[in-house]
Amino acid sequence: MRTSIYVGVVALLASVGTAFANEGGAGWERPADNQIGNLPSLQRGARNFMAYCSGCHSLKFVRYSRLAQDLKISDELRDQLLVKPGAKFTDYITSSMPEQDATEWFGKAPPDLSLTARSRSPDWIFNFLTTFYADAASRQTGVNNLQLPGTAMPHVLSSLQGVQSAVWRNVEHAGAVTKEFEKFEPGVQGSLTAEQYDEFVRDTVNFLQYASDPTQVERQSLGVWVVLFLLLFTGIAYLLKKEYWKDVR
Amino acid sequence: MAAVIEGKGTFRAWLNKRLPVDQFVADQLTGYYAPKNFNIWYFFGSLALLVFVMQIVTGIFVTMHFKPGETTAWNSVQVMVREVPYMWLIQPMHAVGASFFFIVVYLHMARALMYGSYKAPRELLWLIGMLIYLALMAEAFMGYVLPNGNMSYWGAQVIINLFGTIPGIGPDLVEWIRGDYGIGDATLTRFFSLHVIALPFIIALLVALHLVALRQVGSNNPDGIEIKEKLGKDGHPVDGIPFHPYYTLKDIVGVGLLLTLFAIVVFFVPTFGGLFMEPPNFEPANPVSTPEHIAPVWYFTPYYAILRAVPDQKLGALLMALSVMAFLFLPWLDRAKNKSVRHRGVASKILLGTFFITFLVLMWLGLKPADGIYVLLARIFTTLYFGFFIALFFVSKYDGNGPVPDRVTYNAH
Numbered sequence: 001m002r003t004s005i006y007v008g009v010v011a012l013l014a015s016v017g018t019a020f021a022n023e024g025g026a027g028w029e030r031p032a033d034n035q036i037g038n039l040p041s042l043q044r045g046a047r048n049f050m051a052y053c054s055g056c057h058s059l060k061f062v063r064y065s066r067l068a069q070d071l072k073i074s075d076e077l078r079d080q081l082l083v084k085p086g087a088k089f090t091d092y093i094t095s096s097m098p099e100q101d102a103t104e105w106f107g108k109a110p111p112d113l114s115l116t117a118r119s120r121s122p123d124w125i126f127n128f129l130t131t132f133y134a135d136a137a138s139r140q141t142g143v144n145n146l147q148l149p150g151t152a153m154p155h156v157l158s159s160l161q162g163v164q165s166a167v168w169r170n171v172e173h174a175g176a177v178t179k180e181f182e183k184f185e186p187g188v189q190g191s192l193t194a195e196q197y198d199e200f201v202r203d204t205v206n207f208l209q210y211a212s213d214p215t216q217v218e219r220q221s222l223g224v225w226v227v228l229f230l231l232l233f234t235g236i237a238y239l240l241k242k243e244y245w246k247d248v249r
Numbered sequence: 250m251a252a253v254i255e256g257k258g259t260f261r262a263w264l265n266k267r268l269p270v271d272q273f274v275a276d277q278l279t280g281y282y283a284p285k286n287f288n289i290w291y292f293f294g295s296l297a298l299l300v301f302v303m304q305i306v307t308g309i310f311v312t313m314h315f316k317p318g319e320t321t322a323w324n325s326v327q328v329m330v331r332e333v334p335y336m337w338l339i340q341p342m343h344a345v346g347a348s349f350f351f352i353v354v355y356l357h358m359a360r361a362l363m364y365g366s367y368k369a370p371r372e373l374l375w376l377i378g379m380l381i382y383l384a385l386m387a388e389a390f391m392g393y394v395l396p397n398g399n400m401s402y403w404g405a406q407v408i409i410n411l412f413g414t415i416p417g418i419g420p421d422l423v424e425w426i427r428g429d430y431g432i433g434d435a436t437l438t439r440f441f442s443l444h445v446i447a448l449p450f451i452i453a454l455l456v457a458l459h460l461v462a463l464r465q466v467g468s469n470n471p472d473g474i475e476i477k478e479k480l481g482k483d484g485h486p487v488d489g490i491p492f493h494p495y496y497t498l499k500d501i502v503g504v505g506l507l508l509t510l511f512a513i514v515v516f517f518v519p520t521f522g523g524l525f526m527e528p529p530n531f532e533p534a535n536p537v538s539t540p541e542h543i544a545p546v547w548y549f550t551p552y553y554a555i556l557r558a559v560p561d562q563k564l565g566a567l568l569m570a571l572s573v574m575a576f577l578f579l580p581w582l583d584r585a586k587n588k589s590v591r592h593r594g595v596a597s598k599i600l601l602g603t604f605f606i607t608f609l610v611l612m613w614l615g616l617k618p619a620d621g622i623y624v625l626l627a628r629i630f631t632t633l634y635f636g637f638f639i640a641l642f643f644v645s646k647y648d649g650n651g652p653v654p655d656r657v658t659y660n661a662h
Contacts (some may be wrong), residue, residue, distance in 0.1 A: 061327045114327070118520070119531035212531070215330075215337035223516025230512055234505030241498040248285055248490055249661050 028146050028181060032126035034206035037217055042071050045207025048200060050082055052156055056102065056110040059093040062211050067093070070214055106152045107140075117212035122205045129157065129201045133166040134187055146181060161197045162190030274493070277464065282489030283496055284470035286657040290364075291468075292503035293357035299504055300350045301456065305449060307343040310336070315395070317441035319434040322397040323533040341519040341526075342511075347389050348525045349511055351548035354382060358576070362601060365588025366469040372580040374462040379577050381455045386549070386573075388448040391440040393546060394432075398530030403543045405432050411556070414566040431536070472657045473589030479656065488657045524616075542618045550615025551608055555634065557619040558627035568631070575638045582642045585649030593649035600644055604637040 035041065046067060049059075064087070068078035075089075083089050084096065095102075095110065102109040116125060128147040132155040135144035141154040143163065155163060164184045171180045192200060210216075265271050314329035314336060316322060329336040358378075361367050367375035394405045409426055413419040428435030467477055476486035490496075520526040524547050529540035545553050555572045559565035587593055590601055610630050617623045 061331055066331075115531040119528050121528070219337065219516055223512065226512045226516060227509060230505060230509040234502060234509060237498070237501045237505050241502050244494055244498050248495065248659075 027183070028131050029123070029127055030130070032122040032202060032205045034122055034126075034202050034209060036206060036209055038206065039072060041203045041206045042210050043073060044200075045203040045205070045210070046071055046073070047081065048204040049207055050084075053113065053204070054084070054093060055096050056156075057113045058095040059114050059211050060112050061114040062093050062214070064089045064091060064093060066214065067211075070210070108152050110153070113208055113211070115212050117205070117209040122209045125208055126201055126205045129204070130161075130198065131184075132158070132161070132163070133184065134163045135166075157197075157200075158188070158190065160190045160192045160200060162186065163188040278493035278497070279491050281464065281492040282476070282485050283468050283492050284476045284486075284488055284657055285490045285495075286470050286472060286488070286659040287468075287496070287499070288471055290356070290360035290471070292500065292507075293353050293360060295500040296353045296503055296507050297350070297357055298456065299507065300346060300353055301452065304343065304346045304350065307339050307346060308445065308449075310339045311343050312445055315441075317395065317438050319397065319437055319534075322395060322437055326396045338515070342515055345511070345515050345519055345521075345525050347392060348521070348546070348548065349507075349514075350385065351389070353507070354385065355548075358382070359605065361469075362579075362604070363590050364469055364471055365473050365583065365585070365590070367580045368473075368583060368585075368588045369580065370466045371462075371469060374459065374466060375580055376577065377455055377459045377462055381452060381459060382576075383573070384448055384452050384455060388444060388452065389546075389548065391444040391448070394440055395437060395444060396530065397437060397534045398527075399532045399535050399538065400527045400529040400540050400543070402432060402534035402536070403529075403540055404545050405436070407543055408545065411566045411569070414563045416563075432534075469588060470657055471589060472591060472654060473587055474653050474657065476657065488659070544616050547612060547616065550613075551611035551634075552615070554611040554615035554627045555631045557615075558624065558631040568635075572631075572634060575635070578638070579641075582638055583645045584642065585645035587649045587651065587653055592651065592653045593645075594651075596644050596648045600637060600640055603633060607633045607637065 064078060064083050067073070068075070068082065068089070073082065079089060083091075084093075087094075097110070099109045120128075124147060128145060128151075131146035132143045133146070134142065136142070138144050138150075140152065143155040143158075145151045145153075146166070155161070165187045167182045167185055168179045169182045170177050190197065261271075311329070314325060314333050316325040326340065330340050331337070361375065361378070390405075390408060394401045409423055409432070412426060413423040415422060424430065426436075427433070428439055467475075470476065476488040479487050481487040514521060514525070520528075527546070544550060552569050552572055556565045556569040559568055585593060585597070590597055607630050611627070611634060614623055614627045614630065619627070
């Protein structure tokens, strides 16, 4: 009976934890489905980030050296492909754009992305990068976004995804008619298919999740042993207690 | 009882002549008789002590790398978890430890409510415990503000501004607490001082008093009867067993279970789905960008729900303060002869069960936005919350005066 209570408590703790993690859900919202243990995916994500994101966004808490070490990227490849011109391999990954210029150009400096996967979520980033659509009303960039309406960010990945257009339907709700997103339609073609583009974004999101918490894989693999040890410890402690408590009548 | 100093000329004899080690063990552990019928609810006292020690130890390491202050705090936390060896483990242990402290303390308090452990002769034991709880709330709040994340910042705004509702001195008091016109460098450095020195010191002192008071009156038990009233031929309670080895060994099992749960959270779900570490706190404090909805950490949300249930802010703050303080009056609100809910009637059982559910529902409501159905629910459950303390005063007069067993209930296993 006792044991079943303990098992129940563990299960309850775990389910409460996951229940709080899963909320939300409109048509365009999809899970990122990235795998943090997938090393090739993380390496591709690092390449994507350096090629498409790091011009404007920094990862100011991540060093090139640590990144290369964690993602098992050789010193040669690291210096050739990752480290920006003028930077040392031990430097933090800073953006190439001076903050003042950025504020003038976009109205808001592009945020540092070190912790975005934790402050938003991997799913949020995935949906942000997949739901840009053509919007003539947006004079600055010509695009808008479903995850972050009115975003100041241009569709940097349009050469890959192309520019899709959104189809809206009118919904009557309590007398008022509102526009509701129905589906995307392909517009300008990009160089990747829809599946390839999702995969590209998934790798990038995976990399950002790594960057937000670089020790998570190590932590989980160590955690298995710690929990196993503690269970063994508890078991032995229980047997010892039982032996002593035999005398208690 | 006097311990025999064994082995003349040994180090032990030398030591005991100068420091009463054996005497202390004999008085406090092997000679301290505790009721033999403790159940799972009696783990949480020793576990609270364990979590306290764990917070001190992890806190020492966090303090080594933390740089208090408006411009340095948030960055220093990021740098320590990423660049200082094993701080990726120790810093989350400290953060998750705060939540575990409250889980353990709430269960410890629930035990006292179930078995009437606050009733005479343990009123002072209960009051000291409540002081620990209040000091712990201050400690946890300041620790939460220190890293200067965005939720820390806005949460601190809300909580500190509550003091502004005190008539007359309110606005000046708020400024005095912050040391500035807003939450700034002065606030963070003074919170650091209080968090690492003043409050841990006060808590340690209160814990010592709590234990001394416990040794004086003896532990209550699930049957709520005094074991000291039935002494055996040897002068010890017949239903008592020496704390050591019986309860030291039993508590180690509790320690193992708690650490297992703790490790599962720290290693696999450290943010606990945003409940132990909230997503907005992974962004630095931003005075111009409010988080979507501001809520304190889960362990304060029952009181936060009560605060928001009242339309008038001043009255809400007053009711919130009263909801915490209400526990202080329990020893005198409860007029029953019997302590334990086991030996009270159905009315008392329903009353207590309703209160536990009410507390959990308010906790949940405090995490939700204050609109629509949630406001109505918060008002209903706030009424139920205070209703418990009032109803207890009347119900306990008539319910819980029946006969109690002579000896504690214990099935040998």
